Amino acid sequence: MARKSATLDPQRLDNQICFAVYSAAHAFNRVYKPLLDRLGLTYPQYLVMLVLWERDDVPVKDIGEKLFLDSGTLTPLLKRLEAAHLVKRTRSSEDERQVLIALTPQGHALKDKARSVPQSILAASDCSVSELVAMKDEIVALRDRLNAVIGE
Amino acid sequence: MARKSATLDPQRLDNQICFAVYSAAHAFNRVYKPLLDRLGLTYPQYLVMLVLWERDDVPVKDIGEKLFLDSGTLTPLLKRLEAAHLVKRTRSSEDERQVLIALTPQGHALKDKARSVPQSILAASDCSVSELVAMKDEIVALRDRLNAVIGE
DNA sequence: CCACATTCAATTGCGAACAATTAAATGTGA
DNA sequence: TCACATTTAATTGTTCGCAATTGAATGTGG
Numbered sequence: 001m002a003r004k005s006a007t008l009d010p011q012r013l014d015n016q017i018c019f020a021v022y023s024a025a026h027a028f029n030r031v032y033k034p035l036l037d038r039l040g041l042t043y044p045q046y047l048v049m050l051v052l053w054e055r056d057d058v059p060v061k062d063i064g065e066k067l068f069l070d071s072g073t074l075t076p077l078l079k080r081l082e083a084a085h086l087v088k089r090t091r092s093s094e095d096e097r098q099v100l101i102a103l104t105p106q107g108h109a110l111k112d113k114a115r116s117v118p119q120s121i122l123a124a125s126d127c128s129v130s131e132l133v134a135m136k137d138e139i140v141a142l143r144d145r146l147n148a149v150i151g152e
Numbered sequence: 153m154a155r156k157s158a159t160l161d162p163q164r165l166d167n168q169i170c171f172a173v174y175s176a177a178h179a180f181n182r183v184y185k186p187l188l189d190r191l192g193l194t195y196p197q198y199l200v201m202l203v204l205w206e207r208d209d210v211p212v213k214d215i216g217e218k219l220f221l222d223s224g225t226l227t228p229l230l231k232r233l234e235a236a237h238l239v240k241r242t243r244s245s246e247d248e249r250q251v252l253i254a255l256t257p258q259g260h261a262l263k264d265k266a267r268s269v270p271q272s273i274l275a276a277s278d279c280s281v282s283e284l285v286a287m288k289d290e291i292v293a294l295r296d297r298l299n300a301v302i303g304e
Numbered sequence: 305c306c307a308c309a310t311t312c313a314a315t316t317g318c319g320a321a322c323a324a325t326t327a328a329a330t331g332t333g334a
Numbered sequence: 335t336c337a338c339a340t341t342t343a344a345t346t347g348t349t350c351g352c353a354a355t356t357g358a359a360t361g362t363g364g
Binding site: 178181182185211212213222223224226227228243247248249250251 | 311312313314315316321322323
């Protein structure tokens with residue numbers, strides 16, 4: 001059996017890009033936590049709000065496609081946002097299968113309060129915008145290749 | 153109020169590196185799922201096994217430091233691994249506060265069965281090893297900068 | 305030696321994340 | 335029209351992930 005040097009061993013934790021991504025996601029989450037606490041949002045809830053701030057009055061499925069989440073995750077999350085008076089859930093009259101998610105006035109208003117969040121994250125990243133954009137594009141490309149494999 | 157072009161608006165979902173990382177982590181998880189199902193492991197359990205395959209008989213805290221997880225996550229996870237006969241948990245006699253995690257023979261044996269996992273992931277990434285290593289190093293550096301901010 | 309702080313794991317409670325199933329509404333082909 | 339498939343959310347059950355707390359063991363200063 002060929003002996004591998006530690007820096008090349010693919011079975012080592014530190015050599016795995018997936019662990020890098022996994023642990024970076026958690027690190028982001030910890031940085032976001034205090035910022036989002038002030039808004040009364042969790043990070044996944046913040047993502048849903050970002051979607052809705054771009055376009056309102058959309059079915060659950062549309063939100064799910066943008067965030068790669070299913071109804072099992074979104075249904076209870078959206079109920080919590082509704083309980084917090086940030087969104088309203090109403091069944092579509094055109095297609096009774098769909099539930100449309102609309103922002104309440106408070107939900108719209110929260111966008112302004114959230115405006116400083118991205119720059120706080122940028123500061124914590126301690127990195128230039130152009131570097132972050134380049135990394136983001138690489139990671140998105142990787143994600144899309146992975147997602148392409150799943151649908152096979 | 154200055155109007156921002158959509159490609160620069162920092163409040164847009166698609167412009168956020170954290171969402172790229174978040175969604176890439178989930179994509180990885182979905183690719184891993186069928187591979188790890190055969191081993192009877194979840195992804196976080198697989199990470200713990202990677203740590204233990206490198207070094208055995210370590211306290212819970214050491215595993216937590218490597219994976220950035222706390223006892224609230226690890227204690228139940230390790231109990232499941234023990235129920236699956238992959239690890240043994242024993243209180244240290246030198247320091248009764250610590251619980252040492254050791255691999256069982258089955259736990260050791262699983263390393264061989266898991267050997268093909270990294271190359272399956274590499275194939276799904278559809279990317280050269282050198283590109284992945286470069287990305288991994290960038291992401292780890294970002295993660296470490298984020299974690300540095302948290303401890304302030 | 306003793307009061308006190310610190311360390312470590314376990315526990316509790318809440319919010320994701322996802323697989324699998326269910327139920328209702330809608331679409332489709334014969 | 336009617337049987338059947340498809341679509342959409344909701345539901346159930348399991349596993350993370352983390353904050354906050356608890357309790358036991360260990361370390362420290364006086």
